[in-house]
Amino acid sequence: MASINGYKFQTETEAIxxxxxxxxxxxxVPKEGNIAQHWTGYxxxxxxxxxxxxxxPSLIPVLGEPIEFDLTLPEMN
Numbered sequence: 001m002a003s004i005n006g007y008k009f010q011t012e013t014e015a016i017x018x019x020x021x022x023x024x025x026x027x028x029v030p031k032e033g034n035i036a037q038h039w040t041g042y043x044x045x046x047x048x049x050x051x052x053x054x055x056x057p058s059l060i061p062v063l064g065e066p067i068e069f070d071l072t073l074p075e076m077n
Contacts (some may be wrong), residue, residue: 008067009051047074
């Protein structure tokens with residue numbers, strides 16, 4: 001288990017909406033062939049069944065203050 005600062009979403013639709021809001025705020029227009037197509041990316045935790053974005057200072061003006069939440073990490077052999 002790891003403690004993460006960021007933004008937590010119950011659905012992929014919510015995570016995509018947050019990603020899109022950041023793209024719009026920073027005038028990022030995703031284009032095919034670009035290495036970086038979005039200002040930020042989101043992740044999915046299969047073990048916890050939620051989506052999340054790890055915090056960065058550039059996200060605060062768009063997404064607000066991050067929260068702290070627990071993330072279950074897979075076992076490493």
